[in-house]
Amino acid sequence: MKKLKFKIDAIPSLVQIEVTYACNHKCIFCYNPQRDINIDFKKLDSVVEAIRKSSPPHVYFIGGEPSLVPINMLNNYIGRLSERSSVSIVTNGSIRMNNLKHNIANICIPLHGLYAEDHDALTNIAGSFDRTIGNIKYYVSNGYNVQCVFVLTGYNYNKMYQMLKFVSELGVQSVYIDRYEDAGFGAKLSGKIALKPTLTEFRIALGQIIDAKKDLNILRGRIGFGTAIPMCLDERILTENMASVCGAGTYFCAINPSGELRICNQSNVTFGNILKESLIDIWNKNSTKVFRDLSWVEEPCKSCKLLTKCQCGCKVDINYSDKFCIDYAVRGNIDNIIRKQIEKINSGVYDDLIFGEKKTYVKHTNKYKIFKRNKYLKLHNTNGLKLITRHQTISIDSVSFDIVSKILSENIVNEKKLVEFYKKEIEELEIRNFICNLVFAEALDVLGEVD
Numbered sequence: 001m002k003k004l005k006f007k008i009d010a011i012p013s014l015v016q017i018e019v020t021y022a023c024n025h026k027c028i029f030c031y032n033p034q035r036d037i038n039i040d041f042k043k044l045d046s047v048v049e050a051i052r053k054s055s056p057p058h059v060y061f062i063g064g065e066p067s068l069v070p071i072n073m074l075n076n077y078i079g080r081l082s083e084r085s086s087v088s089i090v091t092n093g094s095i096r097m098n099n100l101k102h103n104i105a106n107i108c109i110p111l112h113g114l115y116a117e118d119h120d121a122l123t124n125i126a127g128s129f130d131r132t133i134g135n136i137k138y139y140v141s142n143g144y145n146v147q148c149v150f151v152l153t154g155y156n157y158n159k160m161y162q163m164l165k166f167v168s169e170l171g172v173q174s175v176y177i178d179r180y181e182d183a184g185f186g187a188k189l190s191g192k193i194a195l196k197p198t199l200t201e202f203r204i205a206l207g208q209i210i211d212a213k214k215d216l217n218i219l220r221g222r223i224g225f226g227t228a229i230p231m232c233l234d235e236r237i238l239t240e241n242m243a244s245v246c247g248a249g250t251y252f253c254a255i256n257p258s259g260e261l262r263i264c265n266q267s268n269v270t271f272g273n274i275l276k277e278s279l280i281d282i283w284n285k286n287s288t289k290v291f292r293d294l295s296w297v298e299e300p301c302k303s304c305k306l307l308t309k310c311q312c313g314c315k316v317d318i319n320y321s322d323k324f325c326i327d328y329a330v331r332g333n334i335d336n337i338i339r340k341q342i343e344k345i346n347s348g349v350y351d352d353l354i355f356g357e358k359k360t361y362v363k364h365t366n367k368y369k370i371f372k373r374n375k376y377l378k379l380h381n382t383n384g385l386k387l388i389t390r391h392q393t394i395s396i397d398s399v400s401f402d403i404v405s406k407i408l409s410e411n412i413v414n415e416k417k418l419v420e421f422y423k424k425e426i427e428e429l430e431i432r433n434f435i436c437n438l439v440f441a442e443a444l445d446v447l448g449e450v451d
Helices: 041-054 071-081 116-123 128-141 157-170 184-189 199-215 279-284 286-292 336-347 351-355 398-409 415-421 428-440
Strands: 014-018 058-062 086-090 106-110 146-152 174-179 223-225 252-255 260-262 270-273 368-373 378-380 386-388 393-395 444-450
Touching (some): 041 071, 041 279, 199 223, 270 279, 368 428, 378 398, 386 398, 398 428
Antiparallel strands (some): 368 444
């Protein structure tokens, strides 16, 4: 019988660098149990340099609180890494990072409630809401791409629509909702207070998120989950295109301030240290089989046809396992809705939605597009052929790689010129559909159209 395993690329497409565990907030749900540790700047510099040499497509600075690192150091790291990677920063928003480099892809700022009393109660810091909102406005007004992050808990599950509407009016460009997971400080409290949303609460939140996604055009549809959500929790996850797969250990990893690599920031299991081994060597060594061979998977995920697609939701819960486990919302918690969803999934009802060909959402017209490259567009060819945008890593074939290379090297900005160049090799419709896909992926920005 064929054994299943998670497929991986030769290098993670997203690396989260925990630049420090130090933090000026005291969030009750936080995974970080070491807030009082001072920053070792020499070691941090070595960690950044080791990651720069490996050139992962996307790098996130997380913490702790990254804004505690002096701005000149942050800008130096952004400059070094952004030559090959799309670089973002996750900050609690309490410290204004004046003069932050504008080639930062995203500034990700969490919001935990609609009002100051809600947000401040979860951060344990009075005035944190007002400072965060003030700094969101500052970054937006200064041309940065701001992404808001909500931690979905039992306290705010029924306020999702209002919170999304509120931040959309602030001018943020995207919002991701991270469902609370047990780790660190939060794991000690989750049995005592309502941190974990129940299935009913999650479904209420999901309905509000879907409604906001349809209503709030200012966010251009960029509303989704930032953490893994099992596909069986609710039919709308599939029918409303709300699926979110956990890439822990398959396409992303976390590096702690000492250089140790884990499958994600929630996990305590380390696989090596990038100050002693290269990122690529650690990522591909045999010890990772303990995670990727799926031997830890339980039912109902074990026999689900979407096992390697859904990937069991969140795979880390330190209140249940010291290594890996299937998602807490499914594990031992199967209600009739989940049971029916699993049956429908295994019957193939959703196969077209999940496995069907993805269609472009940008259509070509009779006129030809005039475009420019998006400033975050990059090509990678060291570990497979990849197209890198602000938000995505996209595997492409050699023909696609050649076309994008030509656009970049010869500064082609006219779709008609590209069609003319490739007319003996590729049909015009293929070229134009490909350009549409590049626009949809935000690799190209459309400036206008000509005959």
